[in-house]
Amino acid sequence: xxxxxFNGIGWTDIALTLNRVxxxxxxxxxxxxxxxxxxxxxxxxDELRSLHVPxxxxxxxxxxxxxxxxxxxxxxxxxxxxxxxxxxxxxxVASATxxxxxxxxxxxxxxxxxxxxxxxxxxTLYAVMLIVVISAxxxxxxxxxxxxxxxxxxWADANNYDLAATSARxxxxxxxxxGLSIIEKLTQ
Numbered sequence: 001x002x003x004x005x006f007n008g009i010g011w012t013d014i015a016l017t018l019n020r021v022x023x024x025x026x027x028x029x030x031x032x033x034x035x036x037x038x039x040x041x042x043x044x045x046d047e048l049r050s051l052h053v054p055x056x057x058x059x060x061x062x063x064x065x066x067x068x069x070x071x072x073x074x075x076x077x078x079x080x081x082x083x084x085x086x087x088x089x090x091x092x093v094a095s096a097t098x099x100x101x102x103x104x105x106x107x108x109x110x111x112x113x114x115x116x117x118x119x120x121x122x123x124t125l126y127a128v129m130l131i132v133v134i135s136a137x138x139x140x141x142x143x144x145x146x147x148x149x150x151x152x153x154x155w156a157d158a159n160n161y162d163l164a165a166t167s168a169r170x171x172x173x174x175x176x177x178x179g180l181s182i183i184e185k186l187t188q
Contacts, residue, residue, distance in 0.1 A: 016132065016139045023129040024074030027087050031067025051097040063090060074133060077142020084133035091130065095123040 033040040045060040053059055066086055073083035099121050108114040118124055138144035 013140050016136050017141045019129055020077060020080060020133050020138060020142070021075055023084075023087075023126060023133065024071045024076075024080075026126065027067045027071030028075060029071070031064040031069070031071055034064030035061075035068060047098065051101070053097065066090060074138075077138030077144045078147075080138035080142060080144055081134045084130045088127060088130040088134065091123050091127050095121065095127070099123050 034044045035041065041060065041064070044064065045056060048056045048059055067090060070083040070086045074080050074087065099118075102121065103114065103117050106117045106120075108117050
């Protein structure tokens, strides 16, 4: 019981999956509404103009398209670190433009208050969540894990290699391997 106080309860894979799905869903829904809801799209385009973002004609469509597609990729865990990196660039630009304007409006009283205001912005939280996906990857409950498992199997078959005995991913992708072994049995 004392170990829980120092090491946590475990279930890291589930926590990382929840983080990945939550941040991916945020961007996917945000991009979707900016693309398909005329009022949201107009508000977004007006905000880009007011912040003097260049090429509004392109960015009013490019940014929400990236948010939607990269957000969906993060949700399902398909090339999740790359998709998360694209979203991180978007959120950093948003922080530098609209985030900076909101910080000025908060009128921080000193340096500590300014830091507190930056940490208060949702963009900061989303950036941290995206950095977790970039650094930890999609995890075992993702399409990335399934693809890596298939690649490992193909490589092992081509090289007559005992994958189960030596692969670190064998433990990480157990649910994928179980599904693959069922498919292999059905196709034999």
